Amino acid sequence: MAESAANEYDARTFWKEGHMIYRSAAFLLLLSLPAFNLACTGYGAPSEVVNGTATITVESGTPPSWASYTTFTITPTIQVYDNTGGQQDAYRRDAESIIPKIAENMTRRGYQYIQSPQPPADPPVTHLVITLYAYLGSQAYGGVYCNWYYWGYPYGCYPTWGYYGTYNFGTLIMQMGDRKNAPPPNTGPVALIWGSATYGVLGTQQYNLQRVLTSIDQAFAQSPFIQR
Amino acid sequence: MRVVVAAVLLFGAAARAQWGTTGLRQGQTIWALNWEVAGPIGDFQNYIKNWSLVGFSLEARYLVKKNLSVGGSFSFNRWEETYSQVSIPVYLPNSGATGVATGPVYRYNDMFGLRAVVHYYLGEGDSKLQPYVGAGIGGVWSYAYQQIADLANTQDSFNFIVSPEVGVLYTLLQGTTSMALNLAFRYTFTTASPGRTSNAQTIGPIIGLAWYY
Numbered sequence: 001m002a003e004s005a006a007n008e009y010d011a012r013t014f015w016k017e018g019h020m021i022y023r024s025a026a027f028l029l030l031l032s033l034p035a036f037n038l039a040c041t042g043y044g045a046p047s048e049v050v051n052g053t054a055t056i057t058v059e060s061g062t063p064p065s066w067a068s069y070t071t072f073t074i075t076p077t078i079q080v081y082d083n084t085g086g087q088q089d090a091y092r093r094d095a096e097s098i099i100p101k102i103a104e105n106m107t108r109r110g111y112q113y114i115q116s117p118q119p120p121a122d123p124p125v126t127h128l129v130i131t132l133y134a135y136l137g138s139q140a141y142g143g144v145y146c147n148w149y150y151w152g153y154p155y156g157c158y159p160t161w162g163y164y165g166t167y168n169f170g171t172l173i174m175q176m177g178d179r180k181n182a183p184p185p186n187t188g189p190v191a192l193i194w195g196s197a198t199y200g201v202l203g204t205q206q207y208n209l210q211r212v213l214t215s216i217d218q219a220f221a222q223s224p225f226i227q228r
Numbered sequence: 229m230r231v232v233v234a235a236v237l238l239f240g241a242a243a244r245a246q247w248g249t250t251g252l253r254q255g256q257t258i259w260a261l262n263w264e265v266a267g268p269i270g271d272f273q274n275y276i277k278n279w280s281l282v283g284f285s286l287e288a289r290y291l292v293k294k295n296l297s298v299g300g301s302f303s304f305n306r307w308e309e310t311y312s313q314v315s316i317p318v319y320l321p322n323s324g325a326t327g328v329a330t331g332p333v334y335r336y337n338d339m340f341g342l343r344a345v346v347h348y349y350l351g352e353g354d355s356k357l358q359p360y361v362g363a364g365i366g367g368v369w370s371y372a373y374q375q376i377a378d379l380a381n382t383q384d385s386f387n388f389i390v391s392p393e394v395g396v397l398y399t400l401l402q403g404t405t406s407m408a409l410n411l412a413f414r415y416t417f418t419t420a421s422p423g424r425t426s427n428a429q430t431i432g433p434i435i436g437l438a439w440y441y
Binding site: 029045046048049050052053054055056057058059060061062195199218222223 | 261310312315318324325326327328329330331332333334375376
């Protein structure tokens with residue numbers, strides 16, 4: 001390699017020039033410490049992801065014949081499970097602000113909307129039933145909260161699927177049940193044929209009605225099979 | 229006249245800058261600490277498109293012959309990217325239900341590679357420049373992470389890795405212990421499968437410092 005006397009050294013001149021090599025090595029090793037530290041730590045998702053709105057839709061593993069249904073209704077209230085106070089409180093909220101958007105999407109797909117009266121009035125008899133749930137606070141949703149007592153099905157719903165996860169900023173759930181092919185009330189559960197979970201839309205800081213409405217459109221947009 | 233002198237000097241410098249292995253001798257050890265840049269190619273791009281600027285490697289080579297070395301290498305790379313809106317398929321294995329998830333997505337992938345390396349040094353001249361070709365083969369631990377809203381998913385696996393490369397050592401200081409600049413370009417193939425992709429592959433340059441004695 002190099003023959004230039006300018007960059008050669010021996011033991012006698014090492015402390016005059018050779019130490020540069022070891023200084024360089026030490027300097028580079030020092031620089032590499034942050035890299036090692038980074039390699040041993042996880043990354044964090046940016047706030048646009050953590051606080052963003054995500055819509056997840058799932059269809060039953062045994063898809064129904066969507067064209068066989070004609071009518072649908074929507075629960076007039078949202079069943080809320082609120083864990084923001086450290087303990088879970090269950091209560092209901094009126095769903096009038098979002099029902100028109102859901103009904104609009106369904107009627108555009110060819111289904112006829114029949115309005116549900118407020119409880120305790122009896123719900124209408126329709127082929128499809130859409131129920132609404134909201135989860136506030138940090139808790140897990142596994143699709144097990146199927147409160148269908150209002151419809152006369154104390155056995156709840158099946159299958160108990162759902163996109164399992166935790167959510168800190170509020171989640172709106174829509175579940176669609178097949179009441180056309182359901183057994184008589186009090187004899188068996190209703191089959192869930194479609195579900196939607198929109199994360200990050202109901203939290204105190206994130207609540208924005210337009211985001212909720214947009215997420216409802218998104219849920220139907222990514223479910224083109226819902227078509228009469 | 230000045231032009232002629234300059235031309236002669238430049239010609240002389242070029243003549244001296246032939247490739248060669250004069251600086252390397254059998255029995256020497258080369259240590260190299262490198263900064264690695266790696267860009268996804270192939271199916272890996274469907275997972276992450278961003279190039280990794282967070283990567284380094286530490287390698288040791290022992291010259292079993294004047295122009296042939298064997299050794300080992302440890303490397304680390306991290307790729308990271310945030311997508312503002314992505315739709316991904318969802319499958320729920322317990323029920324067979326299928327679906328779609330849409331939203332902002334954050335992904336990253338760490339790879340820790342441990343490879344046996346072999347390098348062949350080209351030429352017989354006398355120069356600071358020492359080109360080489362080489363290859364590494366071994367295992368790589370891959371950890372892939374995806375997050376949508378506050379739902380996370382991970383894949384964790386140990387995989388096969390092979391990585392041919394071409395490069396050059398440029399001696400900066402020469403003596404009992406010599407220091408050289410290490411420049412290389414590497415292709416890496418792994419059997420890692422981050423997300424729904426398979427056989428993650430990358431290309432990229434490597435810049436580092438090497439010490440040999």
